[in-house]
Amino acid sequence: MAVIASAPGKVLITGGYLILERPNAGIVLSTNARFYAIVKPLYDELRPDSWAWSWTDLKLNSPQMGRETMYKMSLKHFALQCTSSEARNPFVEYAVQYAVAAAYSRCENNKKDLLQKLLLQGFDITILGSNEFYSYRNEIEARRLPLIPESLASLSPFSSITFNTGVSNGPNSKPEVAKTGLGSSAAMTTSMVAALLNYLGVVNLSSDNGARHQESLNVVHIIAQTAHCMAQGKVGSGFDVSSAVYGSHRYVRFSPQVISSAQNAIRAMPLEEVVADVLAGTWDHERTKFRLPPLMNLLLGEPGTGGSSTPSMVGAVKNWQKSEPEKSMETWKLLSEANTALESQLNISSKLADDHWEIYKNVIYSCSMYQSEKWVEQASEAISQEIVQALFGARDAMLNIRSHMKLMGMAAGIPIEPDTQTELLDATMNMCGVLLAGVPGAGGFDAVFAVTLGDAGNKLAKAWSSHNVLALLVSEDPRGICTEDSDPRTKHITSGISSVRIV
Numbered sequence: 001m002a003v004i005a006s007a008p009g010k011v012l013i014t015g016g017y018l019i020l021e022r023p024n025a026g027i028v029l030s031t032n033a034r035f036y037a038i039v040k041p042l043y044d045e046l047r048p049d050s051w052a053w054s055w056t057d058l059k060l061n062s063p064q065m066g067r068e069t070m071y072k073m074s075l076k077h078f079a080l081q082c083t084s085s086e087a088r089n090p091f092v093e094y095a096v097q098y099a100v101a102a103a104y105s106r107c108e109n110n111k112k113d114l115l116q117k118l119l120l121q122g123f124d125i126t127i128l129g130s131n132e133f134y135s136y137r138n139e140i141e142a143r144r145l146p147l148i149p150e151s152l153a154s155l156s157p158f159s160s161i162t163f164n165t166g167v168s169n170g171p172n173s174k175p176e177v178a179k180t181g182l183g184s185s186a187a188m189t190t191s192m193v194a195a196l197l198n199y200l201g202v203v204n205l206s207s208d209n210g211a212r213h214q215e216s217l218n219v220v221h222i223i224a225q226t227a228h229c230m231a232q233g234k235v236g237s238g239f240d241v242s243s244a245v246y247g248s249h250r251y252v253r254f255s256p257q258v259i260s261s262a263q264n265a266i267r268a269m270p271l272e273e274v275v276a277d278v279l280a281g282t283w284d285h286e287r288t289k290f291r292l293p294p295l296m297n298l299l300l301g302e303p304g305t306g307g308s309s310t311p312s313m314v315g316a317v318k319n320w321q322k323s324e325p326e327k328s329m330e331t332w333k334l335l336s337e338a339n340t341a342l343e344s345q346l347n348i349s350s351k352l353a354d355d356h357w358e359i360y361k362n363v364i365y366s367c368s369m370y371q372s373e374k375w376v377e378q379a380s381e382a383i384s385q386e387i388v389q390a391l392f393g394a395r396d397a398m399l400n401i402r403s404h405m406k407l408m409g410m411a412a413g414i415p416i417e418p419d420t421q422t423e424l425l426d427a428t429m430n431m432c433g434v435l436l437a438g439v440p441g442a443g444g445f446d447a448v449f450a451v452t453l454g455d456a457g458n459k460l461a462k463a464w465s466s467h468n469v470l471a472l473l474v475s476e477d478p479r480g481i482c483t484e485d486s487d488p489r490t491k492h493i494t495s496g497i498s499s500v501r502i503v
């Protein structure tokens with residue numbers, strides 16, 4: 001029986017860099033872009049001599065990369081040996097090793113034979129990422145299609161991925177694949193771990209029991225987070241894995257030492273024990289409920305192609321912190337205040353929507369038709385004035401965030417908000433019904449984001465097109481991990497076309 005799990009991509013709207021240090025928080029929105037992992041047995045029947053095997057087979061299909069990779073996996077220490085000539089995929093490899101080790105470490109004695117049988121049947125794994133994770137500007141331009149979301153919708157689902165040419169190291173380097181910045185590696189690792197743990201009976205993601213479901217999510221989170229850090233060779237803040245598991249929220253990072261047994265003892269300690277250790281560790285990350293206020297929509301626009309490589313940008317900011325401790329501390333303090341201000345203004349808007357829905361709805365729709373300078377005129381009495389005030393509060397906070405992020409980039413010698421993005425974001429924030437706009441996460445040349453009011457997203461997509469910016473088919477979707485009933489490729493072909501809706 002195949003198990004199919006999916007996990008969403010993310011947009012970090014506040015907290016880039018700061019979120020790397022506790023107790024700074026970041027707001028992460030999960031999106032409709034999803035990564036799918038399909039896990040099934042490679043062999044239906046066990047061969048008669050299989051009881052004596054100490055290894056199993058694993059086939060990894062990544063159709064979008066045109067790769068089919070064969071591995072042998074030791075059932076003693078879970079080492080993977082690649083037996084085909086395809087490029088290796090560390091995210092997938094760590095996800096498999098950690099998930100299988102977790103299955104061993106959690107398996108009750110009376111179920112060990114069943115687990116062994118499942119493992120000996122081998123794994124046939126397929127991974128698929130929604131088109132939204134990847135940049136298709138080159139294809140759209142080559143096909144002479146207009147730079148509008150409808151052109152993206154005309155691509156077949158799970159299209160082939162473009163590889164960046166001239167990939168190098170350094171702060172301005174490009175990543176391996178042309179990406180939009182939605183966190184494909186975190187969503188991929190999380191969907192793989194979720195599907196594998198469910199397949200191996202470690203978790204039950206379909207459970208109706210709330211507490212059991214939550215416990216399953218927590219186990220997936222710990223294994224996916226550890227595997228992702230090991231594959232990346234660094235311990236990031238983890239907001240991307242956290243949102244892939246739990247959906248949109250306000251996030252404060254885990255203390256990095258919780259995965260130290262995985263980092264230090266990988267050779268000395270059996271993987272089963274490493275996994276048991278991280279599962280039993282004190283995971284002190286914080287998750288607080290957060291969603292965009294009603295009638296506010298997330299929109300992403302791709303101004304160029306290829307994206308930026310986050311790890312090298314993080315390295316440059318860390319070097320700057322070391323070389324200019326006082327100045328960097330001051331910038332971080334101002335940034336942290338601005339991040340908190342944006343969060344609280346958005347929470348005030350949500351509360352006003354809850355308490356005064358009719359007035360809120362009218363004000364938001366009225367403002368959606370005008371540039372911000374005309375918003376004050378849309379508010380005649382006290383509550384509507386409060387609503388407009390919260391909108392301005394959010395805008396001002398975003399302008400502060402942008403200016404400090406830009407200065408931080410200049411000081412660290414990296415393009416966090418490069419001038420081309422500044423021009424685009426200023427123009428975007430001056431358009432009708434645009435609440436705010438910024439560079440998500442680490443910034444750079446990934447897609448930019450905007451939050452629009454009411455139906456203003458449609459107009460913004462058209463305006464972006466005339467600025468040579470491609471609006472993506474991405475919106476906020478607060479859901480985290482899900483199990484799926486069927487292979488996403490068999491879903492009706494028109495589902496892509498119906499998703500042209502922007503807001």
Ligand SMILES: Nc1ncnc2c1ncn2[C@@H]1O[C@H](COP(=O)(O)OP(=O)(O)OP(=O)(O)O)[C@@H](O)[C@H]1O
Nearest residue numbers: 062064129175176177179181182183184185186310
């Ligand atoms: N469809 C896929 N099949 C196989 N591997 C993939 C697929 N999509 C992404 N990957 C792997 O994930 C890597 C991308 O990870 P990376 O951390 O650079 O980007 P990202 O997670 O999208 O980053 P960001 O958070 O900045 O968006 C690729 O280099 C590739 O190894």
Ligand SMILES: C[C@@](O)(CCOP(=O)(O)O)CC(=O)O
Nearest residue numbers: 016017236237238310441442
């Ligand atoms: C710079 C950083 O804070 C955010 C990176 O975000 P993104 O991958 O660019 O969305 C790094 C991290 O949180 O791990």
